Amino acid sequence: PLINLYDRQARDVSTEELEERAEKLLENMTVTQEQSEIVEEETRALSKSNIWFDQRSGRITASTFKAATKTDITKPSVSLIQKICYPKSHSFTSEATRNHEELARNYYEIQHRLAHSDVLVETAGFRISPTHPFIGASPDGYVSCSCCGPGLIEIKCTFCAKALSEGEAADLANFCLEKNEQGTIRLKPDHA
Known part of the structure; x- marks a missing residue:
């Protein structure tokens, strides 16, 4: 694990030296x-x-990529560093959330089978990028079918908008959906 690379003495070095150490690493x-x-x-x-x-x-x-690219390198967000370095203490996924995610994935598979052939839906684990090994992701699932090929599944909880229609929810600034120029509802491209 990368956390084993922690060096307490690095807290007292300059940003330039930290960047040099990071490049070597x-x-x-x-x-x-x-x-x-x-x-x-x-x-x-x-x-x-x-x-x-x-x-x-x-x-x-x-889940941390957007914040990591926006933080000030000379004064990085302490909460972001904690979230990256100690994910166990920052994981708020409850058993109920995991159960709902499984139900959503199963429902997605049922709906996908109505319009696609040879559908396969699987859960996904944590995948590390071989080209950028400091980056990884855990999609909510994999999907493939003979007509579209392979893809990823990302499940979003919309409980905060349960009393709203899709269109009303898409108008909320902090919601994961939006309306594009044609009025079609879609996942926000910059949703984190």
Whole structure:
């Protein structure tokens, strides 16, 4: 796990020296495609798996990527660093949420089968990028069919808008959906 690379003495060095250390570290950091696939298979239980937390520790994930690219490098967000380095203490996924996610994935599969052939829907584990091993992601599932090929599933909780129609919910600034120029409802491209 990347968290093992923590160096307490690095707290007192300049930003320039930290950048140099990071560059050297990245030059030597490798994750093969095979290793990435093994980690993905071993972490399909997600937050029930200690391996999932270990492999996420120290990596920028899909849920932290936007904040990581926006934080000030000279004064990075402490909460962001904590979320990246200690995902176990910042994971708020409840058993109820996981159950709803499974129900949503099953419902998606049923709906997808109505218009597609040879549908396969699977849960996904944590996948580390072999080309950028400091980055990883845990999609909510994989989907494939003979007509569209492979894809990812990302499940969003819309409980905060349960009393609203899709159109009304898409008008909320902090909601995951929006209306495009044609009025079609879609996932916000910059949703984090």
